[in-house]
Amino acid sequence: MGKLDGKVALVTGSGRNIGRATVLKLAAEGAHVVVNSRSNQAEAEATARAEGLHFSASGATAPEVSLTPAPAGQPWSACRRPWTLAYVTVSGNVLPCCIAPWITGHYDGIILGNLYRESLEEVWWGKRYADFRRDLQSAEPPEPCRGCGVKWSL
Secondary structure (H helix, E strand, O other): OOOOOOEEEEEOOOOOOHHHHHHHHHHHOEEEEEEEOOHHHHHHHHHHHHHHOEEEEEEOOHHHHHOOHHHHHOOHOOOHHHHHHOOOOOOEEEEEEOHHHHHHOOHHHHEEEEEOOOOOHHHHOOOHOOOHHHHHHHOOOOOHOOOOOOOOOO
C-alpha cells in the first residue's frame, strides 16, 4: 500500500525531466496520476503509456490555432483549458491557466478553489469552476480571458 493510495495528482509538463520524474514517483506511491503537457505531447504521452496512466493534452498545441476565428468573434471561447487542466500554485490556489495570473488586475477573482481547503474533485466540479466555464463560452468572458486567442496562444 502506497502513501498516496486513493489520491489524484495532476502533473503538467510531464514529458521530460522534473515533470516525468514527478509522474513516476507519484505513480510508484499509488497516486492516480493525470499526465498533462502542452508542448512535449509525444513524450508525455509515451510516459503515460509506459506507466499505464491517462494522458491529456491541454488547449491548442500550435500557436496558429489561436489565429483561427472562433464562433461569433469570441476567440477566447476556443480555449479548452478549463475542461482539461488546472493550474495550481504553491499556495494551493487553483487557477484556470498559467497565463491568467499575469494579465489580471483581480487575482482573487480567478482563484477557483484552494487544494489546502478542498479536494481537487470539489474544486473541479464546484460552483466557481462551473461559473468560469459557463462565462468563458459567453460574450462576457472572465476578465483575464478577454484577450486570449488574440494576444496569447490558446
